[in-house]
Amino acid sequence: MNTIELLELINKEESYHLEFKLEDENNEDFAKTIVCFANTDGGKILIGVDDNGNIIGVEEVDKVMFRLDDIAMNRCAPPVSIIQESVIVDDKKVVIVHIDKGSQRPYRTKSGQYYVRASNRCRQASREELLRIFQTNQSLYYDELPVTRAILSDLDLSAFKDFLSNYLDITIENNNDLKNFLINFHLLSKNDIPTITGILFFGKEPQKFIPEARVICANISGTDFGDTALEHQELKGTIPVMIIYVENFLKSNLKKLHQIKDFSxxxxxxxxxxxxxxxxxxxxxxxxxxxxxxxxxxLFADRIEIHSPGILPNTVTVESMKVGGSHVLRNPTIYNLLVKMKMVTDLGSGVRRMIKLIKEHTNKEVDLITTENEFIVKIPRK
Structure with a gap:
C-alpha cells in the first residue's frame, strides 16, 4: 500500500471492513478487533490513526508489528493469521494490519469472548450468530440439535412408523427398534430428546417449539408489496404438510391456460x-x-417470489446453482428425509431443472437474488 492508497482509505472513515486504532490500545482490545474481523468478512486495522481519521503515527514499527503478531497468535483462539505492512505519511508511521475472513471460525479472545463486526464496530456474537458460523464451517448441523423443551411424546410416532413403512418398506415390531431408528435418523437424541428435524417432520405441534418454521403465502393484486392482498395465508404443521398446503395455495391462485389438443x-x-x-x-x-x-x-401480477431466510451456504454461489451440481447442505438431516420421501434428488440439480422448465414454458429467465438476510427466487409469470 502506498501513501495515496492509505489516505484514500482513511478518507472513507471507519466501516464494516476498516478500523482506526492508536498503539496505546490494550492487548485485549486489539484481540477483540482481530477476532471480530476474522469471524465476519475480514478487514484492516490502521494503527496510528485516531477515531477522527487524524494520522498520529506509531513510535517503532517493528515493535508494534511484533506485538500484533503475538496478540494474533497467543490472544486469539484459534490463532489468527495476519499480514502487516507500514506506510509513512509526513514522517508519521502507520501500521496496516490485514485480517482475512478466517477458515477456522468461530474465533474467540483469550478471555473466551466471541465477537463479530457490525457496521463500523465490534460486538459480542449472539447465540444464533455463533450457531450460524458453526454451521457454515460444518462444525455442527443445526437441524441435528436437540429441542430441549420437547420430549419423546411430542413426536407423532405413528407418523414415523408410516414413513418407515411407506418409503423404506420397514415394519417396526417393538418400541426399542422404533427408538433406535429415530436416533439413527438424527430425529431423537440419545437422551430421548427430539431434534430440530424430528420436530419439523414428525412433531405433533412443530411451531410450538420452532415458531419460525412457517410459510407465509400471499396473492398480491399488483406488482408491489404495497398493492392489495387478494389472499393471505399463514401455513403451519410438519414440513410434508406445509408442502401440500403451499401446493394447494398455488393451485387455487394460478391461472389455468386452456388449449385444444386432438379432440379434447x-x-x-x-x-x-x-x-x-x-x-x-x-x-x-x-x-x-x-x-x-x-x-x-x-404471487404478484407479473411474477412469483419465494423468499428463504439466510444467505447461501458456504461456497455456494448463484452461478454454481445455475450450472448444477452445487450440493453443499446446510441441513443434511432435513434433506436426507426429503430424499427418502422422493421430494428431492441427491444430485444438487433442482435449481437447474427449475430454470430449464420455466424457460421452456414462459421463454423467460428465473432471477436468483442473494441479500444479507435471505435468498430470493423470482419466477416470471406469463
Whole structure:
C-alpha cells in the first residue's frame, strides 16, 4: 500500500471492513478487533490513526508489528493469521494490519469472548450468530440439535412408523427398534430428546417449539408489496404438510391456460407446478432455521417470489446453482428425509431443472437474488 492508497482509505472513515486504532490500545482490545474481523468478512486495522481519521503515527514499527503478531497468535483462539505492512505519511508511521475472513471460525479472545463486526464496530456474537458460523464451517448441523423443551411424546410416532413403512418398506415390531431408528435418523437424541428435524417432520405441534418454521403465502393484486392482498395465508404443521398446503395455495391462485389438443380441451397451469414445487422445497430444505423469520411465497401480477431466510451456504454461489451440481447442505438431516420421501434428488440439480422448465414454458429467465438476510427466487409469470 502506498501513501495515496492509505489516505484514500482513511478518507472513507471507519466501516464494516476498516478500523482506526492508536498503539496505546490494550492487548485485549486489539484481540477483540482481530477476532471480530476474522469471524465476519475480514478487514484492516490502521494503527496510528485516531477515531477522527487524524494520522498520529506509531513510535517503532517493528515493535508494534511484533506485538500484533503475538496478540494474533497467543490472544486469539484459534490463532489468527495476519499480514502487516507500514506506510509513512509526513514522517508519521502507520501500521496496516490485514485480517482475512478466517477458515477456522468461530474465533474467540483469550478471555473466551466471541465477537463479530457490525457496521463500523465490534460486538459480542449472539447465540444464533455463533450457531450460524458453526454451521457454515460444518462444525455442527443445526437441524441435528436437540429441542430441549420437547420430549419423546411430542413426536407423532405413528407418523414415523408410516414413513418407515411407506418409503423404506420397514415394519417396526417393538418400541426399542422404533427408538433406535429415530436416533439413527438424527430425529431423537440419545437422551430421548427430539431434534430440530424430528420436530419439523414428525412433531405433533412443530411451531410450538420452532415458531419460525412457517410459510407465509400471499396473492398480491399488483406488482408491489404495497398493492392489495387478494389472499393471505399463514401455513403451519410438519414440513410434508406445509408442502401440500403451499401446493394447494398455488393451485387455487394460478391461472389455468386452456388449449385444444386432438379432440379434447386440455388445461395447464400458467407455470409448471413441478418448477414451483422445486423452488418451495429448496427453500424449506436449505433455509437457515436459526433466523426467526418464515419462508414467504408471494404471487404478484407479473411474477412469483419465494423468499428463504439466510444467505447461501458456504461456497455456494448463484452461478454454481445455475450450472448444477452445487450440493453443499446446510441441513443434511432435513434433506436426507426429503430424499427418502422422493421430494428431492441427491444430485444438487433442482435449481437447474427449475430454470430449464420455466424457460421452456414462459421463454423467460428465473432471477436468483442473494441479500444479507435471505435468498430470493423470482419466477416470471406469463
Amino acid at each position: 380441451p386440455e388445461s395447464e397451469y400458467e407455470i409448471p407446478l413441478t418448477a414451483l414445487r422445486e423452488a418451495v422445497i429448496n427453500a424449506i430444505a436449505h433455509r437457515d432455521y436459526t433466523i426467526s423469520a418464515p419462508i414467504r411465497v408471494i
